[in-house]
Amino acid sequence: MDLYIKGIGCVSPQKTFEKDSFLEEGKSYSHNRLSCVEPDYAPYFDQRAMRRMSRIVKFSTAAALMALRDANLEKPAAISTGTGWGLLEESGKFLAAIIEAKEEVVSPTAFIQSTHNTVSANIAVIVGCHAHNNTFSHKNFSFESALVDAQLMITENNYENFLVGTYDETTDYSYGIMNRFHIFKNNPCNNLDTLLYENNGVIAGEGAAFFVLSKSKDINDYGIFKDSIQLHNETDIAEIQNRILSLLEKNNLSLAEIDIVVSGVCGDKKQDEISNNLNQNFFLHQTICQYKNLCGEYFTSSSFAFWLISKMMKTQSISPSTLIRDAKRIPKNILLFNAYNNDFSIMLFQAC
Numbered sequence: 471m472d473l474y475i476k477g478i479g480c481v482s483p484q485k486t487f488e489k490d491s492f493l494e495e496g497k498s499y500s501h502n503r504l505s506c507v508e509p510d511y512a513p514y515f516d517q518r519a520m521r522r523m524s525r526i527v528k529f530s531t532a533a534a535l536m537a538l539r540d541a542n543l544e545k546p547a548a549i550s551t552g553t554g555w556g557l558l559e560e561s562g563k564f565l566a567a568i569i570e571a572k573e574e575v576v577s578p579t580a581f582i583q584s585t586h587n588t589v590s591a592n593i594a595v596i597v598g599c600h601a602h603n604n605t606f607s608h609k610n611f612s613f614e615s616a617l618v619d620a621q622l623m624i625t626e627n628n629y630e631n632f633l634v635g636t637y638d639e640t641t642d643y644s645y646g647i648m649n650r651f652h653i654f655k656n657n658p659c660n661n662l663d664t665l666l667y668e669n670n671g672v673i674a675g676e677g678a679a680f681f682v683l684s685k686s687k688d689i690n691d692y693g694i695f696k697d698s699i700q701l702h703n704e705t706d707i708a709e710i711q712n713r714i715l716s717l718l719e720k721n722n723l724s725l726a727e728i729d730i731v732v733s734g735v736c737g738d739k740k741q742d743e744i745s746n747n748l749n750q751n752f753f754l755h756q757t758i759c760q761y762k763n764l765c766g767e768y769f770t771s772s773s774f775a776f777w778l779i780s781k782m783m784k785t786q787s788i789s790p791s792t793l794i795r796d797a798k799r800i801p802k803n804i805l806l807f808n809a810y811n812n813d814f815s816i817m818l819f820q821a822c
Contacts, residue, residue, distance in 0.1 A: 471624070472696055473683040473685065473694065473696075474683065474685070474686065474688065474691045474693075475681055475682070475691060475693055476540075476681075476682040476688065476690075477536075477537040477539070477541025477543065477681065478537055478780045478781075479534060479537035480536070480678070480774065481507075481532060481677060481678050482506055482507070482678075482764070482774055483497065483506055483507060483675060483764065483765055483766060484507065484764050485507050487507075487509040492781050492785060492787070492789055493792070494791070495791060496662050496763065496792075497764075498661065498662050499660070500658055500659075501658050502659065502673050503640060503645055503674040504640075504661060504674065504675045504676065504765065505640070506676055508525075508529050508532075509529075509532060511528055511532060514531070514532045515532075523592070524559055524560050524583060525559060525639065526559065526637055526638075526678070527557070527583070527588060527589055530589045530635070530680075531589060531592050531593055532678075533637075534593045534635055534680040535596070535597075536680070537635070537680040537682050538597065538633065543682055544597065545597045545598055546631055547599075547631050548602035548603065548620075548623060548633070549593060549601075549602070549603045549633045549634075550602070550605075550616040550619040550623075550634050551587075551589060551605045551606070552605070552612030552615055552635075552636045553586055553589070553605065553606075553612055553636060553637050553638055554609050554610065554612050554770055555639070555644065555769065556585070556586035556588075557586070557639070558641045558643065559641045560580045560584035562641055562644075564584055567580060586605050587603075587605035589637050589678075590605045591603070602629075604616070604619055606619065609769055610770075610815075612636060612769055613636045613770045613772050613773045613815075614700055616636065617634055619634075620632040620634045620683055624685050630686070631682055631684040632683045632684070633680060633681075633682055634680065635679055635681060635773065636677075636678060636679055636770035636773040637678040637770070638677065638678075638769055640766075648674070652670070655667070655669060655670075655671035655672065656671060657669075659673070661766070662764075663763075664737035664762070665737055665742075665760065665794070668739060669739060671737075671738055672736045672738050672762075672767040673766045675765045675766015675767050675768045676766065676768055677765050678773075679770075679774055681780070683695065687822070691822050692780040692781075692783055692784045694819060694820045694822060695819055696818040697717060697720065697817070698818065699815075700813070700815050700816075704813075704814060710744065710748070710814065714752075714805070714807075717816060718818070723803060725753075727803050728753075728803050728805050729756060729757065729799035729800060729802050729804065730756060730757045730759060730782065730801050730805070731756045731758050731804075731805050731806075732779055732792075732805070732806045733745050733749055733759065733794065734760075734761070734771070734772070734806075734807060734808035734809040735749075735760050735794075736767045736809070741809065741810075742809070744812075745809050756797055756799060756805075757797040757798070757799045758793075759778075759793060767810075771808070772808040775806050776817070778792065779819050783819060783821040786801055786821065788801060802820065803818075804818075805818055805819075806819070
């Protein structure tokens with residue numbers, strides 16, 4: 471069913487927490503690990519409570535509160551979140567403490583604060599939401615799983631609204647481990663020019679993005695999240711094209727009616743093969759945008775694209791820092807095509 475986007479909140483390597491910001495000029499980095507630009511937390515948290523929060527708990531909870539305030543909502547009917555790795559910093563602290571104590575007794579505090587649902591629980595405590603509260607950790611489909619959960623609960627249980635969001639972080643531990651497997655680019659590069667580098671590897675990213683979704687339409691809505699599909703380990707381009715066309719047909723649209731395609735190209739030559747093929751040979755008449763040059767690559771980066779598309783629909787404009795090909799189309803019908811290795815998530819949006 472159609473879900474209307476009521477409020478958005480995002481903390482990322484860009485200054486996305488500023489209400490009127492639309493990344494006219496993306497923030498430039500000259501290294502291969504992008505970290506969140508964090509807001510002033512004073513408007514969101516009590517100072518005493520903030521001291522007990524890790525970095526990811528602070529920036530993700532703040533993103534959730536931004537979305538609620540943007541929607542003029544004190545408390546959501548339910549909460550659903552997604553995260554790929556969970557709270558890596560606290561997990562690292564706990565493991566380091568075990569090693570230092572030679573596997574003897576250690577304080578359980580870091581372990582308690584490292585569970586994947588720590589953020590959703592923290593949000594629920596702050597806003598007093600005692601209803602449905604799920605956290606999904608399905609790797610690169612974590613955000614998509616949270617969205618499906620919201621759609622099902624709103625449809626079947628008649629929830630009026632839903633807070634949906636994601637959070638992931640990159641730490642020294644995780645970056646060091648993943649770098650051994652040559653996941654990241656070997657040499658420093660400018661993130662805004664990611665697609666100009668003819669090499670393998672991605673730029674590491676992180677972030678949190680939250681959205682208030684509802685089945686009710688309002689004049690102040692950002693736009694409509696209409697539908698989504700996920701493809702696992704799919705390498706047949708013809709099959710991918712057919713699934714996209716089926717998604718559009720289900721929603722009474724043709725490919726020609728899609729105005730904008732937000733592509734999950736990441737700058738890795740091998741990983742981008744299918745996305746580039748579609749951009750050049752299938753999406754022939756659409757404006758093509760990217761987003762991972764702004765937020766980096768991480769399991770739930772599609773939520774950053776969801777934020778970006780929400781802003782596109784609301785402002786009826788496109789951020790110049792995202793453009794790959796400008797076909798001079800107005801952002802009415804928008805398709806998100808996210809890729810993570812050979813897994814793909816495809817989402818359909820429509821401006822109100």
